Amino acid sequence: MERRWLFYPYQLWMLMFTVVPLALIFFFAFADTSTYTFTLDNIRRAAEPVYLRVLWRSVWLAAVSTLVCFLIGYPMAMILVTSRVKYRNMMVVLTIIPMWMNFLLRTYAWMTLLEKNGLFNAVVKLLGAGPVQFLYTDGAVLLGMVYNFLPFMILPIYSVLMKMDKSLVEAAQDLGADAFTTFRRVTFPLSLPGVYAGMLMVFMPAVTTFVISRLLGGGQFMLIGNVIEQQFLAIGNWGFGSALSVLMMVLIMISMMFLSRYNKTGGGMYL
Amino acid sequence: MMRFLRRSYAAIIFGFLYLPIFVLIIFSFNSSKSRAVWEGFTLRWYGELFESSSILGALNNTLTVAVISAICATIIGTLAAFAIHKDMRPIEKKIVMNLTYLPVLNPDIVTGISLMLLFIFVKMNLGIGTLLLAHTIFNVPYVILTVLPKLRQFDNSLYEAALDLGASPSYAFRRIVFPEILPGIITGMLFAFTLSIDDFVISFFTTGSGVNNLSILIYSMARRGIHPTINALSTIMFLTVLVLLLLVNRRVAEGKKKK
Numbered sequence: 429m430e431r432r433w434l435f436y437p438y439q440l441w442m443l444m445f446t447v448v449p450l451a452l453i454f455f456f457a458f459a460d461t462s463t464y465t466f467t468l469d470n471i472r473r474a475a476e477p478v479y480l481r482v483l484w485r486s487v488w489l490a491a492v493s494t495l496v497c498f499l500i501g502y503p504m505a506m507i508l509v510t511s512r513v514k515y516r517n518m519m520v521v522l523t524i525i526p527m528w529m530n531f532l533l534r535t536y537a538w539m540t541l542l543e544k545n546g547l548f549n550a551v552v553k554l555l556g557a558g559p560v561q562f563l564y565t566d567g568a569v570l571l572g573m574v575y576n577f578l579p580f581m582i583l584p585i586y587s588v589l590m591k592m593d594k595s596l597v598e599a600a601q602d603l604g605a606d607a608f609t610t611f612r613r614v615t616f617p618l619s620l621p622g623v624y625a626g627m628l629m630v631f632m633p634a635v636t637t638f639v640i641s642r643l644l645g646g647g648q649f650m651l652i653g654n655v656i657e658q659q660f661l662a663i664g665n666w667g668f669g670s671a672l673s674v675l676m677m678v679l680i681m682i683s684m685m686f687l688s689r690y691n692k693t694g695g696g697m698y699l
Numbered sequence: 700m701m702r703f704l705r706r707s708y709a710a711i712i713f714g715f716l717y718l719p720i721f722v723l724i725i726f727s728f729n730s731s732k733s734r735a736v737w738e739g740f741t742l743r744w745y746g747e748l749f750e751s752s753s754i755l756g757a758l759n760n761t762l763t764v765a766v767i768s769a770i771c772a773t774i775i776g777t778l779a780a781f782a783i784h785k786d787m788r789p790i791e792k793k794i795v796m797n798l799t800y801l802p803v804l805n806p807d808i809v810t811g812i813s814l815m816l817l818f819i820f821v822k823m824n825l826g827i828g829t830l831l832l833a834h835t836i837f838n839v840p841y842v843i844l845t846v847l848p849k850l851r852q853f854d855n856s857l858y859e860a861a862l863d864l865g866a867s868p869s870y871a872f873r874r875i876v877f878p879e880i881l882p883g884i885i886t887g888m889l890f891a892f893t894l895s896i897d898d899f900v901i902s903f904f905t906t907g908s909g910v911n912n913l914s915i916l917i918y919s920m921a922r923r924g925i926h927p928t929i930n931a932l933s934t935i936m937f938l939t940v941l942v943l944l945l946l947v948n949r950r951v952a953e954g955k956k957k958k
Contacts (some may be wrong), residue, residue, distance in 0.1 A: 435782045435786040435787065435791075437778070437782075438775075438778070438779040438782050438783070438795070439795070441775065441779070441839070442795070442798050442799070444817075445814070445817070445836045446798055446801055446802055447798070448817060449810075449813030449814050449816060449817040450801075450805075450809075450813050452813060452816040452817060452820060453809070453812065453813050453816060456816065500712070503708060504708070504709065504712050507705050507708060507709050510705075519709065519713075522713055522716075522717075523716070525941065526716045526717070526720065528940055528941060528944045529720065529937050529940065529941075530897050530899070530914060530917075530933075530936060530937070530940065531899070532899050532914055532917050532918055532921070533723070533917065533933040533936060533937060534719065534720070535921075536723070536917065536921045536925075536929060536933065537719035537720055537722065537723040537933070538719055539921060539925055540719075540722065540723060540726065540925050540930070541718075541719055541722060543925060545733060545735055546735060547722060547735050549735070550735035550736070575715070575716075575719070578712075578715075578716070579716070632806065633806070636806035636807070636808050636809075638808065639899065639900070639918065642922065643918075643921055643922065653808055656808060656812070657808070660812055660815065660904070661904075666816070669812070670812075670816075673808075673809050673812055676806065676808075676809065677805075677806075677809060680806060684804075
């Protein structure tokens, strides 16, 4: 079949819509747009303490939410794996469905729960206390991240645990290991690829978000995503916005390299 | 005891995952604006929803963009999948596949910004046209990733047999190859349609002033505060995406069973 002619249009498509747009970000990040010369000004500005603090805050919040997702997601994955088949399939579907909901709506749902006249404050009121400021705090952002991304942690761990050779666990038990030792020495190490995949799938969207922080968090310069959004859409400083985007890409690349070294079997696509 | 603990833990997690969605849906039928007190059933917010021209306009944009971009992405993605499957040397394939994966792995905000820069750079007016193009662009990789496995599964000797029996290449393609990969193409199209409806971040950066889709409208409404019509809108969108994805999932499951 001679269909070589199909090859070039797609190459052109990719060049135009994948390569060139990314190249433009690098161009604006490293070029002085008035003289078209190479400059490091934008990158240098991104390294100012104000922005480093924002960057640190983004990484910190994303890391904490990843850790929380891991701590509450791992036991859930274990429960899924050890359930009877009948319940298991239903529970897996129940874990997947929230991922299908637009994350804007999931975040908005928490706004309605946490706000001053929301359900949580109604409960607080019933208990006789005054209104508590739930919304527009770091805690609310953290909650939003954990809520939005928890299924991304549970499912990769679940799929790795499912594929695990159960006879290894039996062998450990036959050799006299108690439940905790079996878990610590056999099950957990074998599930690590799933853990790393889950961490990547939670950390990446959490560190790049600007919606969760904008809707649930306080202040304008909340996370790096918010600063980037602001630079492009409100201030119009493309150079600095691009520099921050490059920084974000580098950050993602580092965390991906760090985690994907262990991620040979986990991950995969979940509809 | 262990069983009780396990059940309660699972119940708590599912409660955490579903409580906000249920509260949102329930209060979309609440006759008062309050989000804490139930004051009677009403369809008023749904009524307001369908009377608001800005919401209907946004709905119209969302659906138009989703349908057209899904169709375009399906055509482009299917052709690209053929090209990748048939025409490429291994090294080319590796480069092309990595570049295809790049937008899937890249954060949405970077993809959105890079496309916005491209559109402004070539002096396109940001609006429904760029929105459409952007959606087509980010949908193409997903179509490729659903069609390509079907092509790999296809047994090429069937195609050769048809040729041996005297079929012309185009006839053999239409009657043998195409029906075999059609399920993959349809799954890819539904997937693209759903992603397009669901997208916020890329749309947010590639649309122009005055052109909203539903996600952008929800964002700007939510930024101003909470209103029951958003609850009504959320309920409708949630149910729509749920039904669509159940369809996609069913197709995928059936495909797996056949295999």
